[in-house]
Amino acid sequence: MRMPSPKQTLAKAEMDMTPMIDMTFQLIAFFMVLLNFAETEQDARIKLPSSELAKPPEVALESPLVLQLTKDDKVIFGGELLPISGLGQPLSREKRFLELNGVDPKEATIVIRADGDAKTGVVQEVMQLCQENDFEIFALRAKQELAEEEP
Numbered sequence: 001m002r003m004p005s006p007k008q009t010l011a012k013a014e015m016d017m018t019p020m021i022d023m024t025f026q027l028i029a030f031f032m033v034l035l036n037f038a039e040t041e042q043d044a045r046i047k048l049p050s051s052e053l054a055k056p057p058e059v060a061l062e063s064p065l066v067l068q069l070t071k072d073d074k075v076i077f078g079g080e081l082l083p084i085s086g087l088g089q090p091l092s093r094e095k096r097f098l099e100l101n102g103v104d105p106k107e108a109t110i111v112i113r114a115d116g117d118a119k120t121g122v123v124q125e126v127m128q129l130c131q132e133n134d135f136e137i138f139a140l141r142a143k144q145e146l147a148e149e150e151p
Helices: 018-034 088-100 120-132
Strands: 064-069 074-077 080-083 109-114 137-140
Touching (some): 088 120, 109 120, 120 137
Parallel strands (some): 109 137
8 A cells, every 4th residue: 555645845936136236226326426526518629617616506407508618719618529510410409309398598508618718809709600590598617616715
């Protein structure tokens, strides 16, 4: 006579995903801290002038357009190095893009990062080209120079 064999149950192997999810969130947090979005529009060729009056913006700008003026009277816009005379068409294209997205160009901010050796008249010429394309709000960038404490 045979004895009935006990039923064999197979244990299901389940993987604990908690450590993997935890590591994923740690990596996301690490790269968020490492990445500085404010510097993505900066070009190393532009050496900003220093000023004691310079201060960081209090709030993030909505619809900023960054124009970087080199010391040899060229403009870096959208990754392209353009002569000032060639800036009209890209500005017109940006104006149309903003309008198609329901943004009034008069509400967009033009951020001008001019090299410390750039001529003032050239900065004014760039601003005039922007105004001809209905851009009216400007922010000029400079390095913040800490005031020396008096003894």
